[in-house]
Amino acid sequence: MVTRQRPQPAEIFELMRFKKPQLDRKRHRLDSALTIADLRRVAKRRTPAAAFDYTDGAAEEEISLHRARRAFRDIQFNPGILRGVGDVDTSCEIFGGLSALPFGIAPTGFTRLMQTEGETAGATAAAAAGIPFSLSTLGTTSIEDVRRANPHGRIWFQLYVMRDREISYELVRRAAAAGFDTLFFTVDTPVAGARLRDKRNGFSIPPQLTARTVLNAMPRPWWWWDFLTTPKLEFASLSSTGGTVGELLDAAMDPTISFEDLQVIRGLWPGKLVVKGVQSVADARKLTDLGVDGIVLSNHGGRQLDRAPVPFVLLPEVLREVGADTEIALDTGIMSGADIVAAIALGAKFTLVGRAYLYGLMAGGREGVDRMIQILTEEIVRTMKLLGVASLGELTPRHVTLLPASGR
Numbered sequence: 502m503v504t505r506q507r508p509q510p511a512e513i514f515e516l517m518r519f520k521k522p523q524l525d526r527k528r529h530r531l532d533s534a535l536t537i538a539d540l541r542r543v544a545k546r547r548t549p550a551a552a553f554d555y556t557d558g559a560a561e562e563e564i565s566l567h568r569a570r571r572a573f574r575d576i577q578f579n580p581g582i583l584r585g586v587g588d589v590d591t592s593c594e595i596f597g598g599l600s601a602l603p604f605g606i607a608p609t610g611f612t613r614l615m616q617t618e619g620e621t622a623g624a625t626a627a628a629a630a631g632i633p634f635s636l637s638t639l640g641t642t643s644i645e646d647v648r649r650a651n652p653h654g655r656i657w658f659q660l661y662v663m664r665d666r667e668i669s670y671e672l673v674r675r676a677a678a679a680g681f682d683t684l685f686f687t688v689d690t691p692v693a694g695a696r697l698r699d700k701r702n703g704f705s706i707p708p709q710l711t712a713r714t715v716l717n718a719m720p721r722p723w724w725w726w727d728f729l730t731t732p733k734l735e736f737a738s739l740s741s742t743g744g745t746v747g748e749l750l751d752a753a754m755d756p757t758i759s760f761e762d763l764q765v766i767r768g769l770w771p772g773k774l775v776v777k778g779v780q781s782v783a784d785a786r787k788l789t790d791l792g793v794d795g796i797v798l799s800n801h802g803g804r805q806l807d808r809a810p811v812p813f814v815l816l817p818e819v820l821r822e823v824g825a826d827t828e829i830a831l832d833t834g835i836m837s838g839a840d841i842v843a844a845i846a847l848g849a850k851f852t853l854v855g856r857a858y859l860y861g862l863m864a865g866g867r868e869g870v871d872r873m874i875q876i877l878t879e880e881i882v883r884t885m886k887l888l889g890v891a892s893l894g895e896l897t898p899r900h901v902t903l904l905p906a907s908g909r
């Protein structure tokens with residue numbers, strides 16, 4: 502039998518919690534995004550289709566990207582209990598320096614296309630969070646301007662070796678002079694992967710105003726306002742003649758690069774030399790024997806060879822072969838802090854995020870990148886606590902079981 506009473510106005514009043522409306526619409530938009538997938542949805546709404554698809558898309562049938570994301574989900578976490586996890590330490594050492602978190606911002610080309618603040622937003626947000634920022638050879642902000650935006654933090658330079666070698670070597674010298682501490686030599690791009698979304702969208706650099714792009718622009722006037730009222734969108738270190746990104750890559754990159762180029766670059770670069778885009782145990786062994794300081798297991802976010810190995814799945818085998826001799830970082834498919842924790846538990850020293858960063862950027866410029874870092878940080882901390890570990894060093898492969906369904 503339920504006992505009832507007359508509603509008491511004072512009690513109702515106590516229950517009322519009307520929040521002050523958030524008048525800053527950008528803040529509201531970003532605060533409402535609770536996951537990287539939410540940021541992606543905001544980014545999609547705010548960015549013209551061709552620019553969004555250039556970022557979001559991958560090569561051919563996009564199988565590599567799909568599998569990489571799925572592999573992170575097809576795991577089981579095995580927690581420990583009663584471990585005293587009041588405070589957790591998310592910092593780590595990587596390539597001769599510190600990072601406050603076990604991830605950094607991956608190098609991405611043509612970043613101001615996504616949102617006009619581009620690399621400056623990435624570099625300043627990374628500085629504020631104490632994590633490394635990587636600048637691409639195909640960046641839209643110069644080496645020196647990125648250094649000015651982030652004068653004291655760790656900045657890494659990503660190198661593509663071009664047909665005109667001297668252009669590449671000059672970039673390496675400039676990055677060294679600007680105090681970048683690590684060089685990523687990207688080796689998975691002898692030719693451009695087939696980014697079919699770009700072809701279907703008629704996407705070109707610089708962007709062209711066709712009837713379709715104008716129509717698509719109508720609901721996204723802020724992007725076009727930024728595009729038309731800020732300095733011209735172009736590569737900071739490369740002159741381009743126009744065309745699709747694939748055509749530009751094919752015209753600029755040298756498909757004949759080989760292991761010999763590694764020695765030349767080693768001679769030019771005083772800092773840590775890391776090869777990005779390693780996809781087999783044999784290549785990892787060879788590079789380690791050649792004395793590189795680290796490797797990044799990566800298939801370029803699925804944007805190059807479709808059906809390439811999933812870095813997260815390849816990791817244990819590579820670790821067994823070279824883990825004691827070199828540092829192994831990993832990227833491709835990371836969409837949450839739990840993905841990062843899983844990669845570190847399996848033995849990666851560090852991870853990089855590409856699209857997660859760009860979704861944040863497209864969703865809200867610098868503040869959007871801050872929000873991306875905040876979301877990943879909260880997920881990392883929460884996952885560590887729930888696993889019962891207080892520092893990254895306590896994570897072990899025993900914390901992760903790869904379930905049979907993963908993308909192998």
Ligand SMILES: Cc1cc2nc3c(=O)[nH]c(=O)nc-3n(C[C@H](O)[C@H](O)[C@H](O)COP(=O)(O)O)c2cc1C
Pocket residue numbers: 555556557607608609610637638639659687777799800801802803804832833834835853854855856857859
């Ligand atoms: C839009 C875009 C542009 C990229 N440009 C470059 C680049 O110029 N150089 C490079 O080494 N990798 C580039 N990448 C690959 C990233 O560095 C990284 O390997 C990849 O994004 C990781 O996968 P994720 O996007 O799933 O995090 C690019 C990735 C994206 C999404």
